[in-house]
């Protein structure tokens with residue numbers, strides 16, 4: 001793996017390598033990692049150098065190509081077995097964002113559809129599918145943004161949590177897409193970004209990317225959300241998601257559930273921006289979504305500084321599940337759905 005300094009973009013296929021903007025270094029340093037192996041991609045996903053559900057899926061699809069591009073498989077069957085092995089490996093990088101599994105399955109399905117092609121043609125199809133996933137994600141995010149914009153109006157205050165932004169997708173973000181589109185239309189939305197403990201995706205990433213785009217963004221600590229809502233500064237909450245279950249329960253960054261409860265208590269609509277790739281109809285309810293637990297050091301040594309006693313017991317779930325009852329609507333590229341109607345989004 002080599003490291004270089006370049007411009008802003010989370011995932012790029014360039015020449016014959018995957019370039020990832022190292023999100024653990026933002027907002028202080030803009031550093032691109034050049035990845036050449038699936039092991040490097042796996043580690044970048046695990047260690048949050050690339051993160052956010054759609055970006056994880058995109059990176060994994062390219063990782064799959066990196067894993068099979070040197071294949072010496074004698075025939076199509078042997079190539080498919082190699083592909084499956086690499087996909088199974090990449091699927092272990094993180095458990096919660098269903099986009100990871102969706103993207104790997106999509107690449108495998110493409111190879112299946114290609115049928116009896118020469119192995120070199122199948123390799124090209126793997127790369128083409130990864131590029132297509134990335135290209136489509138930008139269109140999907142823009143459409144989600146347009147759908148969300150129909151629920152907002154000029155001058156509104158909107159609170160968001162974690163980073164469901166351009167840094168988590170091919171472009172625009174999901175929950176942040178209406179902020180970019182509103183700016184294009186000359187609207188002035190006032191965005192409140194929760195800092196998002198423990199690893200501060202809101203402070204390091206959302207505040208950074210919206211500020212760079214010239215969007216009116218105010219950073220608050222997570223425990224200020226209630227007060228900001230109580231003061232009437234916020235008229236809508238929009239968050240992203242890592243997985244929507246079939247009953248409309250939504251897994252997203254830890255702290256999202258609390259924000260949803262606060263929004264309901266204040267009569268503020270709570271919207272979830274979700275590409276269809278994050279909707280998992282195979283998972284019946286939120287209780288069935290696997291929740292990642294991350295190392296204790298993320299809490300005890302926040303950003304490298306010790307802030308808790310040695311040996312303290314720590315519980316560090318990276319995501320929580322917001323019950324469908326707290327969600328006003330789930331906004332996808334195919335429309336706006338009540339959580340209990342989410343099955344219709346894929347029809």
Ligand SMILES: CSC[C@@H](O)[C@@H](O)C(=O)COP(=O)(O)O
Pocket residue numbers: 048051052053054097161162163164165168169173174175201239240241242252253254318
């Ligand atoms: C459009 S990204 C939506 C979610 O993936 C995002 O809100 C989130 O929870 C990201 O968590 P992370 O742990 O940073 O990968």
